[in-house]
Amino acid sequence: MRIGKVLQLSVTLLAAAFLLVPTIMSVLAGLTVNYFQGVRSGLTLQWVVKVWELYAGSIFLSLGLALACLAVTLVIGVPAAYALAHNPGRASRAVEEFISLPLAIPGLALALALLQLYGSYRGFRLSWTFILVGHVLYTLPFMVRSVQSVLAAIDLKTLEEGAASLGAGPARRFVDIVVPNALPGILAGALTVVMLSIGEFNLTWMLHTPYLKTLPVGLADSYASMRLEIASAYTLIFFVMIVPLLLAMQWASARAQRITQ
Amino acid sequence: MAFLPLAIARLILASGEGEAGWAIYQQILQTPRYLISLIQTVLVSLAVTIAALAVSTTAGLFLTRNRFRGRSVLLSILTLPLAFPGVVVGFMIILLGGRQGLFNTVFPGQVVFAYSIFGLFLGYLYFSIPRVLLTVMAAAEKIDPAREEAARTLGAPPHLVARDLLFPALAPALIAAGEIAFATAMGVFGTAFTLATNIDVLPMVIYTEFTSSANIAMAAALSVMLGMVTRAILFVARSFTGATVVAGG
Amino acid sequence: MGQRTRPEDNAVTLTLRNIAKTYPGGNRALFPIDLDVAEGEIVSLLGPSGCGKTTLLRIIAGLETADSGAEIRFKGENMAALPVERRQVGMVFQSYALFPNMSVRGNIGYGLKMQGLPRAQIDARVDEVISLCRLEPCAGRAISALSGGQRQRVALARAFAPRPRLLLLDEPLSALDAVLRGALSDELAALLRAFGITAIFVTHDQDEAMALADRLAVMSQGRVAQIGTPEALYRSPETSLVARFFGNALPLGGRIEGAMLHLPGGSLPLAAPAMGKLAFVRAEDVKLAPDGPVTARVKAVTFLGTHYRIAFTGAAADELFCLHQGTSAPRPGETARLTISPQSILTLNPEKSVA
Numbered sequence: 001m002r003i004g005k006v007l008q009l010s011v012t013l014l015a016a017a018f019l020l021v022p023t024i025m026s027v028l029a030g031l032t033v034n035y036f037q038g039v040r041s042g043l044t045l046q047w048v049v050k051v052w053e054l055y056a057g058s059i060f061l062s063l064g065l066a067l068a069c070l071a072v073t074l075v076i077g078v079p080a081a082y083a084l085a086h087n088p089g090r091a092s093r094a095v096e097e098f099i100s101l102p103l104a105i106p107g108l109a110l111a112l113a114l115l116q117l118y119g120s121y122r123g124f125r126l127s128w129t130f131i132l133v134g135h136v137l138y139t140l141p142f143m144v145r146s147v148q149s150v151l152a153a154i155d156l157k158t159l160e161e162g163a164a165s166l167g168a169g170p171a172r173r174f175v176d177i178v179v180p181n182a183l184p185g186i187l188a189g190a191l192t193v194v195m196l197s198i199g200e201f202n203l204t205w206m207l208h209t210p211y212l213k214t215l216p217v218g219l220a221d222s223y224a225s226m227r228l229e230i231a232s233a234y235t236l237i238f239f240v241m242i243v244p245l246l247l248a249m250q251w252a253s254a255r256a257q258r259i260t261q
Numbered sequence: 262m263a264f265l266p267l268a269i270a271r272l273i274l275a276s277g278e279g280e281a282g283w284a285i286y287q288q289i290l291q292t293p294r295y296l297i298s299l300i301q302t303v304l305v306s307l308a309v310t311i312a313a314l315a316v317s318t319t320a321g322l323f324l325t326r327n328r329f330r331g332r333s334v335l336l337s338i339l340t341l342p343l344a345f346p347g348v349v350v351g352f353m354i355i356l357l358g359g360r361q362g363l364f365n366t367v368f369p370g371q372v373v374f375a376y377s378i379f380g381l382f383l384g385y386l387y388f389s390i391p392r393v394l395l396t397v398m399a400a401a402e403k404i405d406p407a408r409e410e411a412a413r414t415l416g417a418p419p420h421l422v423a424r425d426l427l428f429p430a431l432a433p434a435l436i437a438a439g440e441i442a443f444a445t446a447m448g449v450f451g452t453a454f455t456l457a458t459n460i461d462v463l464p465m466v467i468y469t470e471f472t473s474s475a476n477i478a479m480a481a482a483l484s485v486m487l488g489m490v491t492r493a494i495l496f497v498a499r500s501f502t503g504a505t506v507v508a509g510g
Numbered sequence: 511m512g513q514r515t516r517p518e519d520n521a522v523t524l525t526l527r528n529i530a531k532t533y534p535g536g537n538r539a540l541f542p543i544d545l546d547v548a549e550g551e552i553v554s555l556l557g558p559s560g561c562g563k564t565t566l567l568r569i570i571a572g573l574e575t576a577d578s579g580a581e582i583r584f585k586g587e588n589m590a591a592l593p594v595e596r597r598q599v600g601m602v603f604q605s606y607a608l609f610p611n612m613s614v615r616g617n618i619g620y621g622l623k624m625q626g627l628p629r630a631q632i633d634a635r636v637d638e639v640i641s642l643c644r645l646e647p648c649a650g651r652a653i654s655a656l657s658g659g660q661r662q663r664v665a666l667a668r669a670f671a672p673r674p675r676l677l678l679l680d681e682p683l684s685a686l687d688a689v690l691r692g693a694l695s696d697e698l699a700a701l702l703r704a705f706g707i708t709a710i711f712v713t714h715d716q717d718e719a720m721a722l723a724d725r726l727a728v729m730s731q732g733r734v735a736q737i738g739t740p741e742a743l744y745r746s747p748e749t750s751l752v753a754r755f756f757g758n759a760l761p762l763g764g765r766i767e768g769a770m771l772h773l774p775g776g777s778l779p780l781a782a783p784a785m786g787k788l789a790f791v792r793a794e795d796v797k798l799a800p801d802g803p804v805t806a807r808v809k810a811v812t813f814l815g816t817h818y819r820i821a822f823t824g825a826a827a828d829e830l831f832c833l834h835q836g837t838s839a840p841r842p843g844e845t846a847r848l849t850i851s852p853q854s855i856l857t858l859n860p861e862k863s864v865a
Contacts, residue, residue, distance in 0.1 A: 004419075008323040015316050015390055016338045022389070026361065035361065106448025109466050109484040112471065116481070134432035155605065162607035164594045166672060167624030176620075180611035201346035201451040206468075216346040216451070223455055224350050228361060235349060246344045247337070256592055 023239070025200055029222065030233035047233035055218045055234060062215035066197040069135045073193050076136075077108030077143035078186060082178055084144070085151035096148075100141040107202025110137065114207065134203045139196050143189035150256050151178070152225040191249035198242060213240075273485055289479075289486055298461035305382055306446035310391045310439050311420060312382075313389035317462065318435065319484065320390075321397035322427075338444030340391045347388070347451020354384045354456060384452040389445070393438040438493050463487050522572075523549040523708050524676060527581040531565050531574065531732075539565045540576070540732045552702055552709045554723035556716065558755065561729040563712045570710065571678050571824045572597045584675055595624075601668030602679040604663050608653045615640075615649060621672030635671055641668045658686050659694055666698070670705055677702070679711035683718050716756055728752045748828065750788055750858045759790035759856055763827025771855065775825035776804035778850055784857035785834060795818070795854035796832035798840070802849030806830065808840050810862055822848070 034041040051057075075146055080099070082094045102110055114134055141227065156178065163173045179186070201216040208217050215238060224230040287356045289295045324336060342350065357363050358374040374380045404427070412422045428435075463483060471480035524547040531540040532677050538564045544788070555563035568574040570582060572594030582590045583611040589597050599812065609617050615636055622632040641664045648656055656664065660838060662682065669828050671679060683691045699722045702709055713719050720740045730750070736743060736752045747753035750761070762820050764773040769783045780789075798820075806825035811818055819837040822830045825848060840846045 005323075005327075008319050011316060011340075012320040012323050012335065015320050016335055019342055019387065019390065020338050021392075022356040022362065025356045026352065029356070105488065106450070106464065106484075108448060108450050108467060109488060112480060112484055113604060116477075154610070155607075158603055158607040159609060161594075161781055162601070162603060162609070162668075163620070164573070165571060165594050166621035167598075167602040168666070169595050172624070177609060177611070181609075183611075191372055192702075199344055199346040199349075201348055202449070205450070206455070206471075218350055219346070219352070219453070220348045220454065223348060223355070231352065238349065242344045243341070244340065250337075250340070254381060 026232045026235045027227055027239065028232075030228065030236035035228045035232075046230045048237065049235045050230055051222075051237060055213075055215075055222070056217035056231075058213040058215050059237065061128065061212065062198050065135060065214060066194045068132055068240060069139055069197040070190055070193050072132070072136045073140050073143040074186070074190065077140055077189065078147055078179070078182070081144045081147035081151060081182070081185075082174065084148055085156055096144070101143055102137045103141055107138070107200075108206065110134065111203045111206030126209055126211075131204055131207050131212060131214070134207050135197045135200055138200060138203060139193040141238065142192045142196065143186075145187030146192065146253075146256065147182050147185040150182050150259055152183050153259055158182075184252065184259055188249065188252040189246060189257045191252050195245045195249055198245070273481070283393050286482060286486065289482060295463075295466065295483065297484070301378070301461065302447055302463040302487075303490065305378065305385065307383040308382060309389055309446050310443045312386055313393045313442050314435060314439055316386075317390050317393035317438075318397050318431070320463055321394050322401055325401040339394055342388050343391045343395075345388065347384075347449055348455050349451075350384050350387045351452045351455025353387060353438075354452075358383070360364050360496050366386050380456050381453065381457065381462070385446050385449065385457055388449075388452070389442045393442055396434055396441075397431065399415050400431055404430050421488070423473070433460070436499070440451035440498070443495065447487060512673035519776040521549050522546045523551075523753065524587060524667045524710075524772040525581070525583040526570070527583075529566065529569055529580045529582070530577040531562070531569065532577055538732055540564065540569075543734055545627070545727065545734070545737075547708055548709065549708055552595060552711070552722060552724045554726045555710065555712045556714070556719045556726050556728055556756065557760075558714060560731075563729050564727075564733040566682055567712045570676070571599050571601050573601075573679075589678075598672070598674050599676045599678055600672065600674035602662075602665045602669050602677070604681040604684060606665040606685070608661060608664060608668070610653050612653070614645065614651055614653065614656070615642070616667045617653065617664060618626055618671050620668065621674075627674060639667045642704065648659055659690050662686065662694065662698075670707070675708070677705070677707050677709040681713055682711055684713070684715070691718070698722060712721065719756075726756070728756055730755070747856060750790060750861050753790045753856055757792055759792050760831060761827065762789040762791055762830075764789060769861055773804060773807045773826050774784055775848070778801075778803055778855065779852050780855055780857060781852040786860075787857040788860050790856040790858060791850055791854060792856075793831040794833045795850055796830060796836055797848055797849050797851075798832065799849040802847040804850075806846055806848055808842050808844050808846055810842055811839050812838075820846075822846070 029035050031043050031045070032041060033044050033046075080095075084096060105113075111134060114130075114137075118130070118133075124130055159177050159181070160173050163177050168176060199216060200214075201220070204214050205217055205220065208214065213221070218236055219231075219238060222234045226234075320339065325340075326331060345353075358380055359376075360373055362373070364374070368493060369489045374383075408430075409422050409426055413419075413427055417425070430470070448464060449462075450468065453462050453465050454468070465488070467480050468484045470483065514854045524545075524684045526543065528542045528544065529540060529608040530542040532538050543566065545553075555566060565574060569576045569580070571590070572592065575589055576582075576590070580590050581588055590613055609620070612620065617830050618639060619632045622635055627635075640646060643666060645660070645667060648660050648664070652663075655660070662685070666679075667683075683695055686694060695718055697737070702722065711722065723740065725737060725739055728743065730751050736748045741754060744757050747756065747759070750759075753759035754761075762771065762773060764771050766772075766780070766784050766787060768785070768788065769780045771778045771780055771789050804825050806822035809823045809829065811820050811822040816835070818834045818836070820832045820834055820839060822832065830848075
């Protein structure tokens with residue numbers, strides 16, 4: 001199978017190169033004085049500074065939205081996952097399908113639907129909470145699934161019976177038993193939600209207004225109208241935010257996965 | 262959570278509220294522009310699904326079954342694009358194949374593919390590879406190597422072991438991954454937005470109808486059409502592959 | 511209508527009346543059961559899977575509700591309406607249900623924490639229980655670092671620490687391997703007596719029941735078939751079910767006329783006339799005797815260390831087993847003669863067929 005192995009390795013390396021090369025180019029372009037001349041023209045942070053001047057608002061908005069989205073999905077998602085794990089049955093599976101619906105619908109259609117329904121409420125429409133609703137709809141299934149899979153793996157029912165037999169009421173059981181044991185799932189879910197919210201474009205583009213530009217919307221803007229160095233510098237800032245998040249999410253998910261084994 | 266079915270219902274209703282009423286769907290099928298973009302979307306999505314399955318299965322199997330230094334780095338590189346929004350992916354393709362792109366500088370001349378259908382294809386491929394890879398690897402890790410060893414002690418050469426044991430075992434995961442890749446490609450917007458200056462894929466058309474023409478009914482109708490066509494193709498694919506899986510035993 | 515029992519000594523602590531359980535869909539898991547348990551007594555609910563023993567235990571604990579009209583009185587006070595958190599029953603689960611997010615001390619102290627006791631008191635009591643259960647070497651460890659036997663003791667310590675009124679155990683030894691089970695069975699018995707607490711435990715293993723219980727209730731298909739001390743159940747089973755399940759009595763078949771049992775291999779005298787009844791015997795009561803009245807052919811001989819187990823054909827309606835202590839045994843194919851003393855032949859009423 002020697003040829004086979006070599007072939008497999010080549011495909012793998014080629015794919016990796018395909019994915020990696022432009023990211024490196026983008027990072028370099030954002031730090032080079034002049035893209036045409038390449039690295040020879042010197043390294044600089046001027047473009048990064050320029051990006052900050054132009055787009056700081058959108059960066060903060062994205063961060064704020066991500067944190068708000070996290071808060072909402074935690075408050076809705078963790079109890080929902082608990083309820084679902086507690087009552088495995090047809091009704092629960094229906095609810096689960098229902099919560100996962102946004103995943104099956106392209107962001108575009110979802111945005112259109114939201115605009116149709118609530119576009120006429122001007123106040124709501126122009127506020128950042130409108131975008132938040134879209135983000136929550138999109139990220140909630142990830143939080144619920146992440147927590148639920150961990151809860152399902154730990155025989156929650158017997159642990160709760162144990163705590164009840166020792167005198168713990170439902171609220172105490174939630175705090176002392178359910179949440180601590182679901183933590184790996186909650187953590188993985190939280191990181192996923194933040195990551196998805198920061199990077200969300202399809203939905204947000206349709207819902208945004210000129211005063212409400214998130215980071216990805218700003219990126220699209222810069223690709224269309226700014227010079228390459230600025231677009232690259234903005235992309236660089238995005239990478240710096242998202243890559244650590246992605247790595248943390250992968251680590252947290254692996255940890256949660258080990259429990260379900 | 263009451264948002265959702267309400268919203269979808271509203272969307273469907275909206276599609277019928279234009280001047281043409283429900284005949285709007287007929288209109289879509291009769292307008293070449295819409296029809297062509299629908300077909301183009303389907304073709305590109307199919308092509309990407311097949312390519313992504315081919316590449317990611319090869320890479321995924323390789324990475325699952327071989328441990329070597331740098332493996333985890335390779336894996337991280339291959340899964341990085343999961344976090345990129347469509348626009349960033351479009352930008353990546355521009356960097357590779359745009360007028361100032363890598364290929365045009367290395368091979369000066371006319372290698373500007375970023376804004377062609379090939380560029381779009383590459384863009385879709387860029388974010389599909391990581392997704393399919395993860396699903397394939399998760400399934401490949403669960404496969405018991407002992408079964409393949411048993412087959413080999415019975416005299417089966419490696420390529421038959423692959424054909425008779427490995428791929429059937431992977432089939433459900435491949436099908437699931439393929440479905441997600443196809444559905445995602447059909448609905449993708451951001452990448453098309455950045456790259457598709459000359460090409461019409463359906464999501465772009467929907468966007469134009471909504472923003473430039475303020476033709477809400479048409480936009481809604483096209484969205485519904487997009488969803489239905491995607492579901493229909495998935496259904497056909499599932500019944501087809503379901504049959505082969507059963508027959509393959 | 512259940513069977514009433516009256517323990518001979520000690521005040522009655524737990525009174526169960528009219529405990530029945532019907533699941534939606536009509537499935538009757540328990541027919542009305544009455545039971546009295548004395549203070550400090552250890553009662554075992556013994557039976558095959560599906561007999562309702564675990565359901566009964568969970569009803570006492572409060573984890574399931576019985577059909578209306580049930581009374582669960584502890585020293586007169588009816589607990590049936592209280593939720594499990596307020597019943598003050600300690601429960602040891604089959605899988606132990608130890609909390610992975612807490613240490614050994616945390617687990618043991620949890621019930622005391624729920625009672626709202628001050629920190630110092632909790633620590634003192636936890637130390638007391640740890641030394642009682644000999645858990646000092648594991649006290650600081652995480653749950654995942656404990657062996658099976660240690661987990662069982664932690665589960666027991668945790669249930670016992672808050673001074674519950676009643677201790678309930680669900681198959682306490684079944685999660686352990688056979689070797690460990692024997693050793694821990696004695697230890698568990700000693701601990702339960704040292705606690706001095708009233709306890710009810712569920713098991714499908716007769717040896718476990720005999721080792722730990724003061725009284726046993728053999729259950730089958732939602733009813734209590736018989737209740738009594740291990741010796742009483744063993745020597746005087748009241749139904750063929752109890753005889754077969756507890757002590758592995760074998761049916762002899764044959765025909766009873768007056769005080770004689772006529773078997774295919776010969777005839778045996780009975781202790782008393784037993785017309786219309788069925789005859790059973792235990793393998794250890796079947797004896798090889800050179801001039802015994804029953805003839806049989808040896809089918810198989812298995813050496814089990816302390817004794818031989820010999821399977822005979824032709825003596826009774828089906829295969830008959832004999833546990834033979836001795837230094838030698840007949841060989842397969844040979845003929846042998848057997849006898850059974852009249853007192854060892856159990857004559858029981860035929861089982862009523864279940865509607």
